[in-house]
Amino acid sequence: xxxxxxxxxxxxxGTLGTTPLAVATVELARLFGRSAALAGxxxxxxxxxxxxxxxxxxxxxxxxxxxxxxxxxxxFGSLAIDGLDALRHPEQIRGRVAYLxxxxxxxxxxxxxxxxxxxxxxxxxxxxxxxxVCDEALAGVGLDPVAQDRVGTFSAGMRKRLALAxxxxxRPSLVLxxxxxxxxxxxxMALVDQLLGQWHEAGxxxxxxxxxxxxxxxxxxxxxxxxxxLVAEVTGAGVSLGSSVPTLTPQVAATGMDR
Amino acid sequence: xxxxxxxxAVALAIARKDATAELRGRQAAGSTLFFAALVLLLFGFxxxxxxxxxxxxxxxxxxxxxxxxxLLTVSRLHQLEADDGALEQLALYPVDxxxxxxxxxxxxxxxxxxxxxxxxxxxxxxxxxxxxAAWLPLLAAVLLGAIGFAAVGTAYAGLTVRLRAREVMxxxxxxxxxxxxxxxxxxxxxAALTGDPLGELGSWLQLLAAFDVIMLVVxxxxxxFLLEE
Numbered sequence: 158x159x160x161x162x163x164x165x166x167x168x169x170x171g172t173l174g175t176t177p178l179a180v181a182t183v184e185l186a187r188l189f190g191r192s193a194a195l196a197g198x199x200x201x202x203x204x205x206x207x208x209x210x211x212x213x214x215x216x217x218x219x220x221x222x223x224x225x226x227x228x229x230x231x232x233f234g235s236l237a238i239d240g241l242d243a244l245r246h247p248e249q250i251r252g253r254v255a256y257l258x259x260x261x262x263x264x265x266x267x268x269x270x271x272x273x274x275x276x277x278x279x280x281x282x283x284x285x286x287x288x289x290v291c292d293e294a295l296a297g298v299g300l301d302p303v304a305q306d307r308v309g310t311f312s313a314g315m316r317k318r319l320a321l322a323x324x325x326x327x328r329p330s331l332v333l334x335x336x337x338x339x340x341x342x343x344x345x346m347a348l349v350d351q352l353l354g355q356w357h358e359a360g361x362x363x364x365x366x367x368x369x370x371x372x373x374x375x376x377x378x379x380x381x382x383x384x385x386x387l388v389a390e391v392t393g394a395g396v397s398l399g400s401s402v403p404t405l406t407p408q409v410a411a412t413g414m415d416r
Numbered sequence: 417x418x419x420x421x422x423x424x425a426v427a428l429a430i431a432r433k434d435a436t437a438e439l440r441g442r443q444a445a446g447s448t449l450f451f452a453a454l455v456l457l458l459f460g461f462x463x464x465x466x467x468x469x470x471x472x473x474x475x476x477x478x479x480x481x482x483x484x485x486x487l488l489t490v491s492r493l494h495q496l497e498a499d500d501g502a503l504e505q506l507a508l509y510p511v512d513x514x515x516x517x518x519x520x521x522x523x524x525x526x527x528x529x530x531x532x533x534x535x536x537x538x539x540x541x542x543x544x545x546x547x548x549a550a551w552l553p554l555l556a557a558v559l560l561g562a563i564g565f566a567a568v569g570t571a572y573a574g575l576t577v578r579l580r581a582r583e584v585m586x587x588x589x590x591x592x593x594x595x596x597x598x599x600x601x602x603x604x605x606x607a608a609l610t611g612d613p614l615g616e617l618g619s620w621l622q623l624l625a626a627f628d629v630i631m632l633v634v635x636x637x638x639x640x641f642l643l644e645e
Contacts, residue, residue: 228504230644252510260501266437278429279509281422307440316500 176203176395177240179331179362180225183399184234186386187220194220196386197234199399202364202379204239204330206395207357209373210366212383218366219259221383222333225364226256238331252281255329257337261320265309269300269319272308276323287326294325298348313340321352332356334365338372350376423515430506430519431526437496438527444492445527452485452531453538460542470543475605478539479598482532482561487587489527490569493520494577503577503643513640517570521635524566532558545609553608553617560624561601567631568593574642593631600624 180202187195195217202208210218223229224236227247236243238250263272273294277287295301298318308316317340324332337349353376356363367373374380379393391398438445459477463469497503506516536554540547547554572590576582604620 226508228508248510248512251508254508256508258501258504260504262501262505264433264437264496264502265499266440266496267433271433271436275429275433276509278425279506279511281510 176205178202178237179204179206179239180364181237181240181399182221182224182234183236185221185224185231185236186233187224187229188232193232193386195224198383198386198388199234200381200388200391201397201399202362203395204362205357205360206378207353207363207365207376208393208396209370209377209380210364210383211370211373211380212389215385216383217386218383219335220386222256222335222364222366223258225331226254226258226333227251228256228258253330254333255324255327255331256333256335257317257320257324258335259339261316262323263308263311263316263319266307268305268307269295269311269322270304272319273322273326277326280327282326290326291322294322297325298322299344314342314345317341318345318348321349325352330361332361332363332365334363334367336367337365338367338369346372419512423512423518426509426511426515427519427522430516431522434493434496434520434523435526438493438523448485448488448492449531449534451488452481452535455481455484456535456538456542467544471545471609474539474543474545475602475609477543478532478535478605479561479602481535482528482558483565483591483594483598485531485535486524486528486562486565486569487590489531490524490566490573491583491586493524493527493570494573498577507643513643514636516643517574517636517639520574520639521563521566521570521632524570525563528562528566529559532562547609550608550611553612553621554605556621557601557604557608557624560604560621560628561597564597564601564624564628564631565594567628567635568597571631571635571639571642574639597624597627600627 178201180200183199184197185195185199186193186197198217198221210221212218220229224231224243225238227243227250230244239253241250243250267275270291273291274287277291282290292301295304298321300315300318300322303315308319311319317337338346341349350372353363353365357376365373365377377393379391379396381388381396382390382392388398456477459473459480460470463473497506533555536547536558539545568590572586576585576589579585600620600623604617604624607614607617607620
């Protein structure tokens with residue numbers, strides 16, 4: 158029987174419900190020079206879910222988070238945050254997203270309170286409201302006793318706590334965390350876990366990249382495992398492989414026709 | 417109107433933050449002033465004790481010192497953002513990036529104005545030039561020059577802050593652009609010091625103001641793209 162090679166798009170692997178998507182990527186790619194840090198990722202994350210981003214160094218976790226934060230632009234593909242296209246509406250997205258990166262982004266010559274009040278102004282808080290929100294956030298991360306100390310005197314762990322306080326001031330709908338447990342002592346790590354729980358309860362979507370797979374897995378609804386800039390595996394609830402451009406998978410089919 | 421008020425609040429917050437950091441890092445600000453004053457002193461040595469020659473050269477020397485000091489100032493104001501990834505955080509705030517530019521340019525212009533204001537009496541003392549009667553046009557020239565220099569410097573510092581060779585690239589890119597500003601500022605300062613015998617002071621100040629407006633518009637329009645990686 159003669160055989161013909163035809164090409165079909167892969168079946169849609171996810172079972173999406175009606176829950177809106179906080180993050181939706183289609184063949185999202187980012188190149189740095191000639192190297193692809195992300196090489197075509199199509200994933201969906203439902204609103205209100207906590208999703209772990211797992212994978213070895215260089216897998217593309219940080220690049221995916223930075224793309225979601227609009228810190229960098231995609232080279233190819235598309236990305237939508239809360240239904241907003243990242244290329245068309247970056248400013249609106251920045252109003253919804255809070256990103257914790259490896260660098261904490263503080264000013265050393267300013268005190269912790271001054272750093273946070275500056276952030277509050279940038280997030281659109283008025284003077285009186287902003288001061289109250291900042292005090293609450295500083296207390297929330299345990300930095301209220303050193304609020305008037307300059308950040309230049311802070312340890313790496315204290316700087317990270319202050320960055321977490323800034324995220325609390327932002328009141329985001331999507332939280333992006335890159336190695337949030339790094340540089341923290343046990344108490345600090347417990348604080349991160351507590352905040353993850355609070356955000357989950359409040360219906361905030363969280364994407365958390367971490368090498369501490371077990372610790373994060375306890376808090377997460379689902380997980381995306383990246384490897385070499387591609388999705389290696391998607392597990393758990395609230396996350397699925399996204400619709401993608403047909404990848405032209407060869408499939409051998411019998412046509413039943415003699416030629 | 418509400419958006420404009422928000423943009424003004426953002427710009428003022430950035431300028432205040434930069435001013436606070438600059439004042440607390442007194443060592444750097446003091447060093448810039450000392451460096452600029454030293455430049456004036458060395459020019460004085462190079463030109464010799466001829467008071468007429470010094471008086472003729474004073475406007476040019478003053479502005480060269482302001483430009484050298486200004487290069488250090490605008491570079492330092494962006495270096496604040498480069499430390500600990502603050503520039504990326506600044507770019508991620510949900511604000512109009514023209515307001516971010518306005519804030520950084522405002523801080524730069526204020527620092528330059530202070531630098532120019534402090535260098536004027538240094539010039540008066542070192543080169544024995546009476547500036548008392550001409551203080552108002554001199555201040556206008558320094559103010560307009562400071563705004564123009566900060567407008568260009570903020571945009572170029574944003575462009576070069578991520579480069580390894582930023583200390584070299586900033587003057588290389590910036591100095592050709594500020595050449596018209598330097599010319600107009602020197603001429604305006606010279607006219608102010610000599611009592612404006614040819615009645616040209618107003619024209620030079622107008623040229624400075626036009627340069628400022630053009631550079632502020634261009635800078636505000638391009639700064640957002642410079643923050644992108």
